[in-house]
Amino acid sequence: MVILITGASHVGKTLLAQKMLEKYKYPYLSIDHLKMGLIRSGNTSLTPEDDDELTEYLWPIVREIVKTAIENDQNLIVEGCYIPAEWRRDIDQRYLEHIKFICLAMSEEYIEEHFDAIIEHESEVENRLIKADCTADDLKQCNRWFIDSFSSVGEEVVIIEDDFYQTLAKLLD
Numbered sequence: 001m002v003i004l005i006t007g008a009s010h011v012g013k014t015l016l017a018q019k020m021l022e023k024y025k026y027p028y029l030s031i032d033h034l035k036m037g038l039i040r041s042g043n044t045s046l047t048p049e050d051d052d053e054l055t056e057y058l059w060p061i062v063r064e065i066v067k068t069a070i071e072n073d074q075n076l077i078v079e080g081c082y083i084p085a086e087w088r089r090d091i092d093q094r095y096l097e098h099i100k101f102i103c104l105a106m107s108e109e110y111i112e113e114h115f116d117a118i119i120e121h122e123s124e125v126e127n128r129l130i131k132a133d134c135t136a137d138d139l140k141q142c143n144r145w146f147i148d149s150f151s152s153v154g155e156e157v158v159i160i161e162d163d164f165y166q167t168l169a170k171l172l173d
Contacts (some may be wrong), residue, residue, distance in 0.1 A: 001026070001091070002066050002155040004087070004148075007104030010118050011160065016104070016168050017079040023172055031080025032099065051081070058082045063090055070087060070098045085149040086142040087147055103150045105143040108159045113135055114164070 003020060005013050035054060038044050041050065044097040046053050062078060069076040088096060115136040134142075150157050160167045 001071050001075050001100060002098060003100045004045070004078045004083060004103065005077065005102045005104070006081055006105065006140065006146075007084040007102075008146045009081065010139060011104040011106055011136060011143070012164065012168060013079045013081070013104060016102070016171060017077045019172055020077050026075040026077050028077035028079060029062075029065065029076065031058060031082045034058060034061065035080075035082065038125065055082045055084055059084055059087070059090070063087070066099065067091070067095055069094050085153050085155065086101070087151075101155065103146060103157045104127055104160065105146045105157050108140045108143070110162070110164075111139050112159055115139070 003026070005017055007013050014030065017030070020026060021028050035048070035058060038058075039046060039048065044057060046057060048054075058080075061081060062080075062083070066076070068077060074103075084090075087101075091099070106118075118139065147159065149155050158167065158171065
């Protein structure tokens with residue numbers, strides 16, 4: 001089984017992947033780690049701010065890692081925001097039946113009510129070297145983009161509206 005987790009910035013993708021690793025003992029790949037390895041090694045001239053271009057650059061690599069894990073009958077969690085909304089069109093049906101897909105987003109109301117806590121917990125799993133300079137409006141816009149983009153192609157989006165930890169707990173079952 002391969003579990004793909006995507007969603008907006010600060011939505012809890014890495015925390016969910018870490019909790020799944022602890023519960024199911026599946027290894028996980030952070031697409032951010034892959035991104036930074038390629039950027040720091042000079043294998044791309046892209047920068048961490050080149051989101052759309054990074055998705056185009058990274059998805060073919062991630063897609064082939066996913067397919068290889070399935071072919072080798074290995075479990076893997078892959079998390080990151082660089083998964084395109086139309087990711088299924090790039091993968092044959094024989095692989096799709098071995099993939100569980102999760103897209104996370106927060107409602108605008110949740111962001112408004114919990115913005116300080118969201119920023120406070122941004123380093124819950126990983127130690128971010130640079131504190132977020134995003135605003136509540138930035139997060140709302142990013143989450144709206146994920147909701148609209150993934151919903152428009154028929155993907156289910158798990159929207160965090162009330163209790164963040166309860167929503168993640170449901171995804172672990």
